[in-house]
Amino acid sequence: MNNYIFAGCDTVKLAEKYKTPLYVMSEDYIKDRLREIREDFLDKNPKTMAVYASKAFLTKEMARIIKESGIGMDVVSGGELYTAIQVEFPMEKIIFHGNNKTIDELELAIENNVGRIVVDHLEEMDIIEEIAKKHNKKVHILFRISPGIDSHTHKYIQTGQVDSKFGIPLDEKTIKTAMEKVLKLEFTELLGFHFHIGSQISDNGNHIKAIQIMTQLMKKVKDEYGFIVKELNTGGGYGIHYSESEERKPLAYFTDSIIEEIEDRCKEYELERPLVIIEPGRWVVGEAGITIYTIGAIKEIPGIRTYVSIDGGMPDNPRPSLYEAKYEAIVINKAEEELTDVVTVAGKCCESGDILIWDLKVPKVETGDMLAVLSTGAYNYSMSSNYNRIPRPAVVMLSEGKDRLIVKRENYDDILRNDI
Template structure:
């Protein structure tokens, strides 16, 4: 079994993360439980910063908070010298409540509401990533109403399709995101933005997909963006100060996944930038990237308690856990795969092949198919690895199941970062209309 970060197996045969025995974490915090390896998160942040420092280029590494947005993570991002990208008022509010510097916040999204834009303007965030023509006019008008001039990047789709799942491939021409480079919309957007007096165009943003294991797509994106930058300077007189190349850097979920070291992704991007822009006699721009999954994905582990099982002779054996698609919808959405072990019996040999089912009332609520495990009994603890990205962030209350707690572990200490939802939390926003209450009383 491949163990990530600070994970290890102790003398009792228990999984430990951050120096904490997960069986003790289960007793203290309950299950399901998201466990975050803080040291690994900080290591990944440091790897990005060091790789860019080695390039000699100006840069910003912006943590993509959509992967995992909680106040504790925002604090770590700030401490590690990162910027932050947000895509909603909720993510923005989380960052501001955590004390994250507003000038290092970038606001994304293809349908920002007026309320969200005004909230970001009130906070004086550092940059808006503008996605469409409607937003250009709306942002300019709202900024004018506040007497402000705001920095923007224009999101462009460069026509590069990354080798990834169709649902998370975003750089191709047919995408809901951004201004298309191929049909001239991107150039029209730049020209229009230059006429709007409350917008300051810093440059462009490009994102080609997610869970990418090679660098060629990034090189191709740089080639296209650099060519566009040269055309814009020649035709419109604007020199891009910033090029944002998004994220999408892959991680290892299961055997066969082959992510590159962070330094190789960054090296490919920065070398391509330097080569292209020097060849065009163009000032080297500041480079921004937005890692999310690669910052937190393999630092997360979800701990479950095994409950029931069902054996269908000659077909399959199911074991059920006390969570499922409510805390990890990715297998249902993307057919995502995971590795796991029995955390309280980590050294026991595998005896059978099982499939791990969640507890939701859905046939599709399956976390892992065909997992080799020791014979699992009720009360055993199952640890599912690499659940740090898009698990808590996508969690729901389907079947009115409560969302799990989140703990950060480091150097033998476990600290609560998100409380487990209570039954009261499930109903606290419910309201029984007066006419229904009166009808119930009449009966």
């Protein structure tokens, strides 16, 4: 067979059945990653917790899969939280992030008894305390700390540097204000700290540096305020394979060194080892997804470039335009043919920047051929838009060689639904 097989399914037949563009996700792959989290982190290390960073990819079906796995979920908006509520996700396993949560979002979180709210700025404590008092509920929080680490990734997906929109700055005055304030609150209880240094991280060195900084902070707040940190959330950001220069490392590459460093520093500073939390998202779903397109216009500029246009682009995958993300792709109906040509894959939007892949090696392509862009499971569907009034694609989930629709394809009426 000349067709590309993904997760046991013929991708050409999927495209014919569901039309293109089409998001395709492998439940088998996702469950393998969730199993690795359990076996190589949770079962291996006592006092640990893992939550899926749902911003990477979230639908009701994905929330059900995470629920079934037994791990928790982190959410960053009322919409993500509402999705979890709709599938009766255990609220005690929810961690609610966000640098500017609205009052309505915090109301929703506290009314539904989320496990932890990660406080991103000092004034947020006042809002949480007021809502918690109104509902007569105890709310558990973590402080998100910006540890001042510049990670080796694109600047748009760095999150732990000094100049960041995320987190409480790690300076003497701010930490003093935060600790003195939280310890006086009646309905808000601080459990510990959270940090996140960035996304698509391929090396564990900066996680180690951040842990060294955070354990020093743990010692400081114990010595100065008598506060014992019960939880340390180390974030996620573990990288995956997108192109030749990037590889997904096993979870243990990151988590073994994280646990070892925390235990060593806690022993050195005579601290009780806290509950350690991780938040993988992209690592769970990134390579579980592909996006299938149909090739349309082919435009050759002699001696310069050949543009191969597809029936999607920026609206279903904004990552190349946002931060120059690199991808690999396969012409799925000619998967075994020799790669003789080099083309640039262009999206259909009215933007010069709507280019998915520059200089892709392909066999001889024709209008009507189909292209699968690989490793699109994370931050593609979740970041998709209706730019140029283009409907969002359907999402299909594959399991044990069988396909099922989990998100219907939008139509033009869906785009107009809220217009007045």
